[in-house]
Amino acid sequence: MSTRIRREELAARIAADIPDGSYVNLGIGAPTLVANHLPADLEIVLHTENGLLGMGPAPHATEVDPDLINAGKQAVSELPGAAYFHHADSFGMMRGGHLDVCVLGAFQVSERGDLANWSTGAPGAIPAVGGAMDLAIGAKSVYVMTDLLTRSGTPKLVRACTYPLTGVRCVTRVYTDHAVFDIAPTGFVVREAFGDNTVDSLSALTGLTLSSAERG
């Protein structure tokens, strides 16, 4: 048995690691929850790759603007200090390493920091990548937010990804419902274990050789 934290708690945990003044891209899905936990007294500038820095929260239903959406094609708003730009400029911003942090979901993360999050490789599936590969290589720190295990109990942290890769050696840190892991040259390092998780219990769950940040 091990303690798992809820997704909103995990989002709050990630938000707490983002320094004031950071430029941040929150990927589609669970990572967007991080926005709800950014402290109101900090200025953290959100980037959406479809062409906006200074993205604000979803508007009231009557204020939805079809011209103002995020990368997930949801209605958003603009904050004072916002700026619009075209797609090539936006992805240049990412590819050029100007974002401080991006937070992404994952199917798998390998111990050398490879990320798989765009395709399960299932036959017949329609492939779609969007900005995933650009995001994976496009920030100074690439954080992954994911459950440690799939619903069927398979670890998402792996020695080597079996799903098609999104990016190679690109992940900085993995925030899971069980623990936070850094990627080090030696593999996964347990930075923080939630509840009664331990390095040993996490090793048992994942089948990986893990080291501890304290010992590292």
Add this chain to the structure above:
Amino acid sequence: MSTRIRREELAARIAADIPDGSYVNLGIGAPTLVANHLPADLEIVLHTENGLLGMGPAPHATEVDPDLINAGKQAVSELPGAAYFHHADSFGMMRGGHLDVCVLGAFQVSERGDLANWSTGAPGAIPAVGGAMDLAIGAKSVYVMTDLLTRSGTPKLVRACTYPLTGVRCVTRVYTDHAVFDIAPTGFVVREAFGDNTVDSLSALTGLTLSSAERG
């Protein structure tokens, strides 16, 4: 003996060949004279590579704006319909083939359309290229405006350039004080001979095999 037309006449001759609605870059030096002869009832949009489309004439001395200059670093003005952009966008505009016409000076033009206009290769000279090489390859039609002969009587139209090249096979047409030449696969074609110049007299002056547009 042959008739030469004056530089202002030549500028007018070039201006007459530029269709309404063209996007045009006039190089530093003599080519800037062309602007004085563009018909006032046409809209020909002038580009200056330091970041402006819709460039207007030099302002009155009291209206000089140090932030509004052309590629020759002279004071200019902006016309209604103008747009500013940065250097990478401006040269992308050129390199991408969006300009209809550019007019350039030359030290030499070869019969295959090579242009030499940035360096005489003189020892000890300080090299400077600016936008010359970008302009040479950066318009649908590259017109050269030059005297046919140097002051010492050496032809500027040559079989092969001896000066360092600005661009290879890039010149469309050469407007000289003696005649207008097109560059064809066969070499120089006399498009229009001024005054008492003839294909034969021009051949004699330049030492080149020339063909005539009528015969071509």
Add this chain to the structure above:
Amino acid sequence: MIDKIFRDAAAAVADIVDGTTVLIGGFGRAGQPVELIDALIAHGARDLTIVNNNAGNGDTGLAALLATGRVRKVVCSFPRQHDSWVFDELYRSGRIELELVPQGNLAERIRAAGAGIGAFYSPTGVGTLLAEGKESRIIDGREYVLEYPIAADYALIGALRADRWGNLVYRKTARNFGPVMAAAAATTIVQVDEVVPLGGLDPEAVVTPGIFVDRIVVTGPRPWLRDGAFVGGVDLEGTPLDPAPAATGVAS
């Protein structure tokens, strides 16, 4: 005199022949030039290659074009969406070809075409399926993959406002692919809400200079704008909300 305004969308797309490559602006619905796409459908050109970030939403715009069966190939980054049923069906039944390109490489390849770049080395996609068969190179210790420009015969884009020279400003995230597509096509056709007199756009704020624009079609204001200002009252698809929205909860 330069006047790039066409009388209607039909006239603006009339010379698009079969087999053409067409860049179509928009990210999902934002910035999608729906009236121009509708005109292309009515025009009837076939065997098209379409470049867009997506592969259509719902049954309108790009999705409606795909539904005609006249699109041979789609080049895009994200075809699969909750409302991409038209594409999904064509793809699953083998009736449409797909070239999947990471979004940033898609934008940069289009930009390269407009800027006269022959090819470029991108770090995006390195080591993935989408780089397979592509040249790669290590530069300063980092691996890159060689990507080529995406040029096109036509671009259909949407913008907010134009002058008759074709200078454009966009609106919010509807800008997306418009500026790079405008530069990458031999003929760029734009639909705008309105045309202002020459000099009516701030030269410092023009996003697409007119040199990149060939034809302008005025499609009039959209439901969520009045005199260019946002008034809201629509859903994300631009459909006006019920003017007297029902109260939520038990009362109904």
Add this chain to the structure above:
Amino acid sequence: MIDKIFRDAAAAVADIVDGTTVLIGGFGRAGQPVELIDALIAHGARDLTIVNNNAGNGDTGLAALLATGRVRKVVCSFPRQHDSWVFDELYRSGRIELELVPQGNLAERIRAAGAGIGAFYSPTGVGTLLAEGKESRIIDGREYVLEYPIAADYALIGALRADRWGNLVYRKTARNFGPVMAAAAATTIVQVDEVVPLGGLDPEAVVTPGIFVDRIVVTGPRPWLRDGAFVGGVDLEGTPLDPAPAATGVAS
């Protein structure tokens, strides 16, 4: 809270160490960040590599920096001008190194650094002295030369207006290299005429988003502007004209 405003130019350049590569904005005098350059001179860093379109005009700004002898190398497109005597003398006496780059390749190489492009194929310079020793390649029947990014430790640029997040707007052709240099440097320092409150810049008209800007120095209005509007009355160097200009001709 993000506040990138520095108290003065000296503080903004204080950590520039010897041996640094510095991008300096401006095309001739337009957009040249003279107060930042003066602060760099006073700061005293040596062995610098400077990237600018030119190599200084007259005796001020970039020319004054070169005159200190602390610049090892200049990367530029057009060093030789009627008023480039400082550079000319250094170059002729072998005291400064020059890398000459065609202007468009210079701009695109800087842009590539900011946009994370590893290298690109340019048609500019093919077959010329400036492509000698560079890789080339035929793509679709046209020859291109391979060009690499120009990144830098610092950029010093000038703009018209900023907010405290570092969003920038420029003024007319003084924009020139500012936007691409801002993105290409690890630390970008901008001098502006004025700072406006956050929200005071139109998000549609921001040219350089604040993500590219690290430090802002407010240098106050320039002589040819009043409240941001052009009032003229200066020469091209920005020097006020004689308030009562002498009549020309025989009277004097």
